[in-house]
Amino acid sequence: MIPVTTFDGRKVALFGLGGSGLATARALKAGGADVVCFDDNEARVAQAAGEGLATQDLRDLDWSDVAALVLAPGVPLTHPVPHWSVELARDAGVEIVGDVELFCRERRKQCPSAPLIAITGTNGKSTTTALIAHLLKALGRDVQLGGNIGTPVLELDPPQPGRHYVVECSSYQIDLAPTLDATVGIHMNLSPDHLDRHGSMENYAAIKERLVAGAKVAVVGVDDRLSSAIADRLELARKPVCRIAGEKELTNGIYARHGRLIEAHDGSQIEVALLGGIDSLRGDHNGQNAAAAFAALRALEIPAAQIAEALKTFPGLHHRMEVVEKKGRVLYINDSKATNADAAARALASFDRIYWIAGGRAKAGGISSLDEYFPKIAKTFLIGEAAQDFAKTLDGRVPFKISGTLTQAVQDAAAEAAEDGAAEIAILLSPACASFDQFPNFELRGAAFVDAVRALPNSGNTQEVA
The missing domain is CATH 3.40.50.720 (NAD(P)-binding Rossmann-like Domain)
Incomplete structure (x- = not known):
């Protein structure tokens, strides 16, 4: 405490x-x-x-x-x-x-030199927070992980020299932290979310911006227009800014491209890490997450080579693109944390042949926005309240089966994947829905998926477990 x-x-x-x-x-x-x-x-x-x-x-x-x-x-x-x-x-x-503000005041009073890395964004902030904490621990640092990701920030150990705080901040927490002053502030991205609590996208974006505006060094994702504008404003205000991206090439900053992490300075490009082969960091979105973590540790003057080596050991965040088992050609992926279509899109973009388990309590818009990924989906197995509505969206475009329950969906997907001759297959739980129709939270939904996978015949004979 x-x-x-x-x-x-x-x-x-x-x-x-x-x-x-x-x-x-x-x-x-x-x-x-x-x-x-x-x-x-x-x-x-x-x-x-x-x-x-x-x-x-x-x-x-x-x-x-x-x-x-x-x-x-x-x-x-x-x-x-x-x-x-x-x-x-x-x-x-x-x-x-709020509690983050109290933490910031106490840190300034007790030990202002204790590094604080604060992370926000609509998507990716939890994975990035967990990744940064993992890298620092792997490199022998004293690390305290908390905030919106789990442990309340005031339940962490007290500030002392050399103790690193890695804190995920929601927009609600930032709104209640007027003097938030991170050593490194990270803003990942923006898409519509929590507008019932902030009134408009402009208000929501302005609150997120506060976290990086008050930081000594700002790391800003520029894959979306609103976030790119934040980076521009900070630079005009002569704040130290490092731009990051998972979907575009940068002239200055750190970006991911084709499984490589690139650091760019005035157009010159240096490969600083390889992400290919790290299952926990698949996909463009995880490229942005890795770029953010790399930029944060470089701002703390940690050598690039050490960061690159530590990236290889990241096990991933529970329930977010988590590799449960790899049996032969089949990956079983727990992405239960994908509670909306935007989050599910990140998982669907990361694999080429997918047996998709989707459904639950639907969010506004359903899954119609995911149509660009439909060609990747071999078959969808629908569960929960949203099954009938999702079936209407998929009808005539993607083969589907209404499995009803998560356990049945795992069994159905495994049986059909066994007959598929593709070189690599992902059986992917990425529901694009809240869990509350069948589970109290997404964590228990993810745990049920893991149990169902491990209950399959011959389960446990795995090549890889995350």
């Missing part, structure tokens, strides 16, 4: 007692703050009270001596309407912050 001493002796109101909110309340109390907690969920309030935390309906609180409202990232700050606790804080002239 990182005790939050920057509010020692002062009253702090906290709303939202989920995982990160409860961790923040503990850290504030440990640092000497007089913290008062609340949540609309009575069970969470009871849990906090059971831990000895002070709880009170914040509507009954005297706000005249409150130093700050600490808001959990899942609670609306602006859109669709500010939460009632936000309105109370604003009326009282009280600042509103």
Whole structure:
């Protein structure tokens, strides 16, 4: 835990007692703050009270001596309407912050030299975060991994010299971190997401931009127009910027092309790493992820050759393009984290002959945007609530079977792939859907896929396990 001493002796109101909110309340109390907690969920309030935390309906609180409202990232700050606790804080002239902001203040107070690598973006940020942490650990660094990727940032070990923090930041967390000051700030890409919470694409992009604008070194993906404009603005403001790409060649920056990582300076190009053969880094999107990680470590003055060697050992992120087994010509790929069509597109682009398992609780737009990848799909096996609607989209264009359940889909795909003579086949779970019709979360859906694969006849006789 990182005790939050920057509010020692002062009253702090906290709303939202989920995982990160409860961790923040503990850290504030440990640092000497007089913290008062609340949540609309009575069970969470009871849990906090059971831990000895002070709880009170914040509507009954005297706000005249409150130093700050600490808001959990899942609670609306602006859109669709500010939460009632936000309105109370604003009326009282009280600042509103989140756990990432508290972490940044504590790092500045305790050990500002401890490197902070902060990562954001619509897609790819979790893989990039995990990749950077893996590379640093492989190279013998003291690494703390957390934020939006899993461990709440205030549950990490306290700052000290040489300790590297690798923190994934959602747009919600950035919105509550006005003084976020990473050593290296990474922005991957932008596509429409969370617009119900930010009101417009412009607002969403502006919040993402804050992370790199406040960093000592900005690493910015330029494969999309809005992100490229962020890089241009930072450069005009004379900020140190490294452009990265997975889909285009750059004159200056780091980009991936045909399984190679290229560093470009004024048009000159140097191959700095080979990605071909690293199954966990397949595809253009993973080329961008690798470019971001390489740029971040180079900004920390780590030699290129060491980074290139460490890339070969990356096992991949659980549930994101995760190689579960490789049996003969068949790869079993767990991409359960692909909960929308845009994320699924990245997986579909990475293989040439695919037996695709898709479906669940559909997002807006379904899978119609994936039609450019249909020629790669040998057959689709549909599961969950979306099966009938997806079947209508695929009808006459891609062979499909409504398998219904994930276990049945794995069995159906394995049986048909066994009759396929292609040199390499991917049985790919990339649902393009939320999991909530059949599973509580995408992690349990991915685990069920792994179990179903390993329950197949002769499973375990693998050439490769990730």
